[in-house]
Amino acid sequence: MAARYDRAITVFSPDGHLFQVEYAQEAVKKGSTAVGIRGKDIVVLGVEKKSVAKLQEERTVRKICALDEHVCMAFAGLTADARIVINRARVECQSHRLTVEDPVTVEYITRHIATLKQRYTQSNGRRPFGISALIVGFDYDGTPRLYQTDPSGTYHAWKANAIGRSAKTVREFLEKNYTDEAIATDNEAIKLAIKALLEVVQSGGKNIDLAVIRRNQPLKLLESKEIETLVAEIEKEKEDEAEKKKQKKST
Amino acid sequence: MATFFGEVLSVYSRAVEEDDDDLDDENEDERIHREIEEKREVHIVWCPEVAQSLEDSGSNKLQCSDLIIAVGTNAAGFLSAYVLNTESWDAVGHVSLWNERSRGSSRQSIAPLPGEPACLFYRHRDNPAVFGCLQKRGLSVMVLSDSPVAEYKTPDYLYGSAVPFLRSLKSSASKGQALCPALEQPNILTGLPAAVLSHCQVHQIPAVLYQCYTDVISPDSITMETFKPALLCLSKLVKLEPCLSADVLRKFAIITEAQSNLYT
Numbered sequence: 171m172a173a174r175y176d177r178a179i180t181v182f183s184p185d186g187h188l189f190q191v192e193y194a195q196e197a198v199k200k201g202s203t204a205v206g207i208r209g210k211d212i213v214v215l216g217v218e219k220k221s222v223a224k225l226q227e228e229r230t231v232r233k234i235c236a237l238d239e240h241v242c243m244a245f246a247g248l249t250a251d252a253r254i255v256i257n258r259a260r261v262e263c264q265s266h267r268l269t270v271e272d273p274v275t276v277e278y279i280t281r282h283i284a285t286l287k288q289r290y291t292q293s294n295g296r297r298p299f300g301i302s303a304l305i306v307g308f309d310y311d312g313t314p315r316l317y318q319t320d321p322s323g324t325y326h327a328w329k330a331n332a333i334g335r336s337a338k339t340v341r342e343f344l345e346k347n348y349t350d351e352a353i354a355t356d357n358e359a360i361k362l363a364i365k366a367l368l369e370v371v372q373s374g375g376k377n378i379d380l381a382v383i384r385r386n387q388p389l390k391l392l393e394s395k396e397i398e399t400l401v402a403e404i405e406k407e408k409e410d411e412a413e414k415k416k417q418k419k420s421t
Numbered sequence: 422m423a424t425f426f427g428e429v430l431s432v433y434s435r436a437v438e439e440d441d442d443d444l445d446d447e448n449e450d451e452r453i454h455r456e457i458e459e460k461r462e463v464h465i466v467w468c469p470e471v472a473q474s475l476e477d478s479g480s481n482k483l484q485c486s487d488l489i490i491a492v493g494t495n496a497a498g499f500l501s502a503y504v505l506n507t508e509s510w511d512a513v514g515h516v517s518l519w520n521e522r523s524r525g526s527s528r529q530s531i532a533p534l535p536g537e538p539a540c541l542f543y544r545h546r547d548n549p550a551v552f553g554c555l556q557k558r559g560l561s562v563m564v565l566s567d568s569p570v571a572e573y574k575t576p577d578y579l580y581g582s583a584v585p586f587l588r589s590l591k592s593s594a595s596k597g598q599a600l601c602p603a604l605e606q607p608n609i610l611t612g613l614p615a616a617v618l619s620h621c622q623v624h625q626i627p628a629v630l631y632q633c634y635t636d637v638i639s640p641d642s643i644t645m646e647t648f649k650p651a652l653l654c655l656s657k658l659v660k661l662e663p664c665l666s667a668d669v670l671r672k673f674a675i676i677t678e679a680q681s682n683l684y685t
Contacts, residue, residue: 231685248684249684
């Protein structure tokens, strides 16, 4: 059925599909989950840590990368493609600083990445980038931003989103739980990101990596101890909720 | 022929072939093919007690009431991990083969190694009727096989959460409900599972086949668990391991290193 139309990226199928782009989106689903949350004064990126081999250096397997001091991104999909996209984005950030003498806005760098991805869906002999990215940061007017790009080269702004393996489940969780009270403080926003990841991550806090950017502060990667503390807080809150519900039922 | 950059199409000519010089070459190819064909062999080796009972029964047939065949890495892994691991099964024989497509080893007395094209027969210790050799009466057959989901043709889009899933096919002699939807058109089966099912259909043997569509290339524990409902109907005869330890699963579900660095 699709067989004759997926060999060349520049060929549309009779019903209007670009199959290579859709297959690239399937490649994204093979990467582990990443979630992004836009708070009021903070933006949070949480990722499910990949299991590393015994002899592998853990620090070199990173899903969250800084593009500039005020922008960072998490990706899901092909590792090598992500490295290329990140390098080009980093160069563009510095080039923008030099020519325009201003740091990039989050939307500008997202548009640059998305345009790069789109170019690879229209060139002959090249395949699309097999990654989706969540790009977070603050603009110089202090507004927090979260954008998501996908292999087709589209990008959109989000309040909270997830990409990767169980993105659908996480997104549904976020749709139910992303409220103004849930992101009222920085800590609450971080806990919401962890809660969203715990829906799909097995074995809890030690498989989660978290990065935050606060307004006018550089990117901060949380240490595993801090994450464990937050996970413990979340578990305690869950138990208290369950207790309260039990008491309500019995009275 | 119009095509995109880089594609090479071989164009077939409708002109009748008139040259006779190619005949010799063709003959040589044919000769080589024939020689290789003659070398094809299939060896069946039974363990001594089964070989003995084969001789005793005179007709070279073995008692069998239920035959379970697993084709494919995930199906075989499922059977090994969930059923054969309960330690009440004996390996009673094996079939090894050699043909130009799948070259097995030429040793006949030693059991085949994993990865070689072969088939191992297991018999349940307490109920020696559960296993098999092809005897026509009183036999019911179940085939488990797996297949990549990319080969599943459907007009609807398959969401990630639906995979892996089971589909079934039955011979007309098989009564009773299959535990999952039937395989929809235009999907077809090929290979050993198809041959077994065709044979059962022709000889009126009740047979049911469960095909699992999965999106992982290597044996994987989630895919193997999808086969669990298939053995429920045999649960009186065959004991299933209720829950597997991680060690057992790790033995059967090989995680390929190359894959784990490709996607992050």
